[in-house]
Amino acid sequence: MSELSSPVPRDGIPLGEPTVSVRRLSVHYRVASTELGATLTRRDRVRRRVGLPRTVTVRALDDVSFVARAGESIGVVGQNGSGKSTLLRIVAGLETPTSGEVLATSTPTFLSVNAALVPEVSGLQNIRLGLLAMGRSPAEVDELVPDVIKLAGIGNAVHRPMRSYSSGMGARLRFAIAAAARPEILLIDEALATGDAASKERSEKRMAEIRSTAGTIFLVSHAAQTIEEMCTRAIWLHDGELVLDGPAEETARSYRWWAWNVAKGEDDVAADVLEKCRARLRATLVRHEDPKQHIPRHSPAS
Amino acid sequence: MSPSTSAGVPLVVEDVDVSRLRPVGRRPNIARYIANLWGRRHFIVADSRVRALSGERDTILGRFWLVGRPLLDGVTFFLIFGVLLNASRGIDNYIGFLLIGVFLFTWTSQSLTQGAASLNSGRNLIRGFAFPRASIPLALALREAIAMGPRLLTLVAMILVIPPHAQISWYWVLFPGVLVLQGMFNVGVVLYAARLVHAVPDLRLLLGFSSRLWMYGSGVMYSIDRFVEHPQALAVMQLNPAYCVLEISRDLLLYATLPEPRLWLTLAAWAAATPVLGFLYFWQGEEEYGRE
Numbered sequence: 001m002s003e004l005s006s007p008v009p010r011d012g013i014p015l016g017e018p019t020v021s022v023r024r025l026s027v028h029y030r031v032a033s034t035e036l037g038a039t040l041t042r043r044d045r046v047r048r049r050v051g052l053p054r055t056v057t058v059r060a061l062d063d064v065s066f067v068a069r070a071g072e073s074i075g076v077v078g079q080n081g082s083g084k085s086t087l088l089r090i091v092a093g094l095e096t097p098t099s100g101e102v103l104a105t106s107t108p109t110f111l112s113v114n115a116a117l118v119p120e121v122s123g124l125q126n127i128r129l130g131l132l133a134m135g136r137s138p139a140e141v142d143e144l145v146p147d148v149i150k151l152a153g154i155g156n157a158v159h160r161p162m163r164s165y166s167s168g169m170g171a172r173l174r175f176a177i178a179a180a181a182r183p184e185i186l187l188i189d190e191a192l193a194t195g196d197a198a199s200k201e202r203s204e205k206r207m208a209e210i211r212s213t214a215g216t217i218f219l220v221s222h223a224a225q226t227i228e229e230m231c232t233r234a235i236w237l238h239d240g241e242l243v244l245d246g247p248a249e250e251t252a253r254s255y256r257w258w259a260w261n262v263a264k265g266e267d268d269v270a271a272d273v274l275e276k277c278r279a280r281l282r283a284t285l286v287r288h289e290d291p292k293q294h295i296p297r298h299s300p301a302s
Numbered sequence: 303m304s305p306s307t308s309a310g311v312p313l314v315v316e317d318v319d320v321s322r323l324r325p326v327g328r329r330p331n332i333a334r335y336i337a338n339l340w341g342r343r344h345f346i347v348a349d350s351r352v353r354a355l356s357g358e359r360d361t362i363l364g365r366f367w368l369v370g371r372p373l374l375d376g377v378t379f380f381l382i383f384g385v386l387l388n389a390s391r392g393i394d395n396y397i398g399f400l401l402i403g404v405f406l407f408t409w410t411s412q413s414l415t416q417g418a419a420s421l422n423s424g425r426n427l428i429r430g431f432a433f434p435r436a437s438i439p440l441a442l443a444l445r446e447a448i449a450m451g452p453r454l455l456t457l458v459a460m461i462l463v464i465p466p467h468a469q470i471s472w473y474w475v476l477f478p479g480v481l482v483l484q485g486m487f488n489v490g491v492v493l494y495a496a497r498l499v500h501a502v503p504d505l506r507l508l509l510g511f512s513s514r515l516w517m518y519g520s521g522v523m524y525s526i527d528r529f530v531e532h533p534q535a536l537a538v539m540q541l542n543p544a545y546c547v548l549e550i551s552r553d554l555l556l557y558a559t560l561p562e563p564r565l566w567l568t569l570a571a572w573a574a575a576t577p578v579l580g581f582l583y584f585w586q587g588e589e590e591y592g593r594e
Binding site for chain 1: 314352589
């Protein structure tokens with residue numbers, strides 16, 4: 001068990017069994033690039049000859065490992081393009097990694113920023129459609145709908161086409177739908193940052209409920225403040241690499257200090273912060289063992 | 303001694319009991335997939351209903367267009383071929399022949415083009431929720447089948463009303479059988495089109511071309527038997543399921559003759575094989591559909 005994630009977080013929801021195990025995850029993309037300079041490989045020359053653009057490899061994630069447990073809410077911080085959303089999309093099973101594996105107790109529910117489900121129909125019809133998509137029966141849907149409407153808190157707008165919603169309203173409705181089904185693993189990509197104070201409080205309450213019923217929540221945001229307020233643990237990603245993995249407050253503050261220095265142009269200080277945090281990170285070695293198998297694949301660590 | 307990195311920093315070792323954990327984003331085996339799909343049957347119905355109405359939502363007449371569009375199609379063909387050109391081309395009841403061709407072929411060609419677009423138009427749902435992705439194309443196939451209701455009523459009304467009037471006969475009893483076979487074939491078309499166009503988006507640009515080619519090869523507006531003289535070419539064209547659907551339907555509805563068994567057998571073979579193979583083909587790509 002990692003000593004960095006304390007067994008009983010500040011709000012008293014105890015940690016349970018692992019729900020998500022991420023082992024040596026890497027994602028490399030090949031994308032078109034107009035970048036000049038660096039020497040052309042043979043592949044580039046062939047592509048140029050037939051009129052295709054030159055490609056470069058982008059390391060969206062590089063050797064990331066961690067284990068999430070029931071009752072945890074894990075914030076993922078990092079600047080734009082650091083691999084936060086890629087990580088979430090892979091944990092959600094929407095993308096396949098280049099190498100490494102992600103195991104989970106159930107298929108995670110993923111909430112992303114592009115919130116409009118079926119823009120032409122009303123919020124109410126979208127609620128029903130979303131709940132049915134998550135495998136609820138029509139009877140359960142009838143039961144859950146009032147709860148979703150209340151949690152979304154968008155008033156009469158629920159009867160209007162979703163295309164007329166502001167991005168904040170859309171995001172709240174999406175969160176309410178996903179949370180209503182009490183998912184075991186909930187992944188949220190910047191969705192809550194747009195809520196007002198009242199809806200934020202309702203969302204926070206619902207997230208605590210999910211965690212207390214042995215759920216795990218991942219929250220991606222580049223606002224360290226949100227992570228500090230809503231999470232028990234935080235992961236800082238930089239250029240696809242893990243910089244820090246620890247209590248939310250500590251990680252979020254280090255990240256904020258770094259981001260502040262970057263914004264001020266204090267690149268030396270920022271580089272120093274990054275370096276120190278990397279040195280503090282204790283890399284996690286995840287070993288997957290199945291007790292049902294007679295011969296353990298690894299000898300136990302002493 | 304606990305393991306450490308090359309820099310000497312001790313590692314945190316997490317031994318995870320994986321008996322409760324499963325890999326995410328992997329496609330389940332076919333039996334489990336079908337079971338999951340059955341669990342989403344209410345979703346499939348709800349999704350098809352939502353989409354059936356969303357096409358006409360912005361219009362003033364709304365649902366009227368479910369009947370209005372096929373009616374206008376029929377009137378257009380009647381005006382051009384029946385009144386303006388008066389082109390029978392040696393075919394008995396050419397207007398009826400043409401209307402059956404156009405209305406029934408539309409079902410299959412719509413399945414092809416809409417099926418190709420289905421994963422794209424359903425991508426918000428696909429990214430938002432975990433469900434068997436085949437729900438989306440299947441909902442589309444259901445929607446197209448439901449949309450055939452008003453079209454069929456229009457068709458039957460028109461061939462009865464427009465001279466030379468078609469006569470209702472006992473052969474009409476067999477007509478629903480053709481529709482069932484065509485519907486089964488269309489399910490396969492939707493599933494194939496959905497995955498193919500998702501994998502190779504360029505194919506979308508070829509769809510208009512290929513469905514036009516298919517239309518001319520199916521004898522929608524003329525009789526293949528009369529115009530194609532090359533026996534081998536004719537034999538190949540007669541294996542076309544859309545051609546079988548049109549031939550059988552015309553024999554039953556207009557000419558009160560029992561269609562050749564060869565046509566029935568060809569169509570039945572397509573109707574049995576296409577959805578099964580299309581389903582397997584779609585299932586194999588299950589992991590791809592959430593990607594951007």
